[in-house]
Amino acid sequence: MSTTQEPSIPKITKNTTVAEKDIMHILGTKVALGESAQVSFNVAKLHTQNTIDVPVIIERSKKPGPTVLITAGIHGDEVNGVEIVRQIISKGINKPKKGTIICIPVINVFGFIHMDREFPDGRDLNRVFPGTRSGSLASRVAFKLVTEILPHADLVLDFHTGGADRFNAAQIRIVKGDPKLDVLANAFGAPFILYSKNLSKSFRKTCYKSGIPILLFEGGKSFHIDNNITNTAVNGTKRVLHHLGMLNRKFKVSEPKKPCIYLAGSKWIRAKYSGMFKATVTVNTEVKKGDDLGNITDPYGSFNHFVKAPNDGYIFNINESPITYQGDAIFHISTKVKS
Numbered sequence: 432m433s434t435t436q437e438p439s440i441p442k443i444t445k446n447t448t449v450a451e452k453d454i455m456h457i458l459g460t461k462v463a464l465g466e467s468a469q470v471s472f473n474v475a476k477l478h479t480q481n482t483i484d485v486p487v488i489i490e491r492s493k494k495p496g497p498t499v500l501i502t503a504g505i506h507g508d509e510v511n512g513v514e515i516v517r518q519i520i521s522k523g524i525n526k527p528k529k530g531t532i533i534c535i536p537v538i539n540v541f542g543f544i545h546m547d548r549e550f551p552d553g554r555d556l557n558r559v560f561p562g563t564r565s566g567s568l569a570s571r572v573a574f575k576l577v578t579e580i581l582p583h584a585d586l587v588l589d590f591h592t593g594g595a596d597r598f599n600a601a602q603i604r605i606v607k608g609d610p611k612l613d614v615l616a617n618a619f620g621a622p623f624i625l626y627s628k629n630l631s632k633s634f635r636k637t638c639y640k641s642g643i644p645i646l647l648f649e650g651g652k653s654f655h656i657d658n659n660i661t662n663t664a665v666n667g668t669k670r671v672l673h674h675l676g677m678l679n680r681k682f683k684v685s686e687p688k689k690p691c692i693y694l695a696g697s698k699w700i701r702a703k704y705s706g707m708f709k710a711t712v713t714v715n716t717e718v719k720k721g722d723d724l725g726n727i728t729d730p731y732g733s734f735n736h737f738v739k740a741p742n743d744g745y746i747f748n749i750n751e752s753p754i755t756y757q758g759d760a761i762f763h764i765s766t767k768v769k770s
Contacts, residue, residue: 455531464491474541498532500584503515506548510654528678552568562576587643593649595752597749599650601623603691621687623715624693693769694768724738
C-alpha cells in the first residue's frame, strides 16, 4: 500500500477535462476517476483461433485513494475463491468510497472451464511467476498479469482454497516480520493468521519482491463452495476496505467473533498406513498432545489405527478424502502460537 500523500480531489466541471494523472491506463483502456469499466485480459488464442479473454472489473471512486487488486482462480479448481470475488462484485462491495478496486474473479480461465488445477500446458500458474513474454502459456499469462495489472496495485487480496480434498480453515498467510502485513491481516480478521514463507515463483513472492503488500486467503477445498468460508472472506474484505477508508458507507462492518490466532509454526501429520480414513475432529479445533484426531481402517473390519495429536495445537487443515495412502498428509497442526 502506497505511503505517499493522496492528491486532493480534482474539481471537474462540464467544460474541463480530467487531469491525465487521474486516468488509469490499463490493458489498453483509459479509466478516469469516478468511472467503471470491464476490460479484457487477453490470455491466448485457442487452436480454433477463438480468443480467450478474462474479464477485469474496475471500479473507481471520484475521490483518489489506494488501489486494491482482488484476485482468485489462479488454480482453476479453486471455485470457492471465485465465489468469494463474485459476491464482492455482485453485492457492490467493489465500488469504493475512495480509490480504485480491480477484481479478477478467474485468472486461470482454462483450468476453470475444464475443472483442472493447471494450465493446458500442464504447468501450475502459481509456480511460474513473474513469467516471461515468450515462455510457456502459463508463463506468458503470469508475465502479462505482473507487467500490465499488478503495477497499479497498492494492495493485493488473493483468494485460494485447499488442494484436492484438503479442507483449510479460513486463514490469512503472510511472511513473518512485516508489521504492515500484520496490521492488514489483523484487520481482515480471519480465525488464523499463518506465518509462512513465500514459495519460489509464486504470485505472492512476486508481489512481495515488487514491494506490494499481499494477503493470501486460504479456506475450504477445491471443487467445493462452503458458505462459512465464503462469508468469512467477504466480511474480511469489507474490514480491510474499511481499514483503508474505502468501504462504501452502506455496508456494515462486524468485528470477528474471536481474536485472530497467529500460528508461528506448523507441521503435517501423515498417514502411517493406507486405508479408509475418517477424521473425528473439525478444523479450528484446539487439541492436546495424545488426543484422538481420526482413524484409519481397512475395508474388512480387521484393522483400526487411531491417529493421535503429536503435540498441543490447532487443527487448521483436514484431508477429507475417505481413502488415504501411507505418507498422505491428513492433518495440518500448529506447533507454535505467537503470544
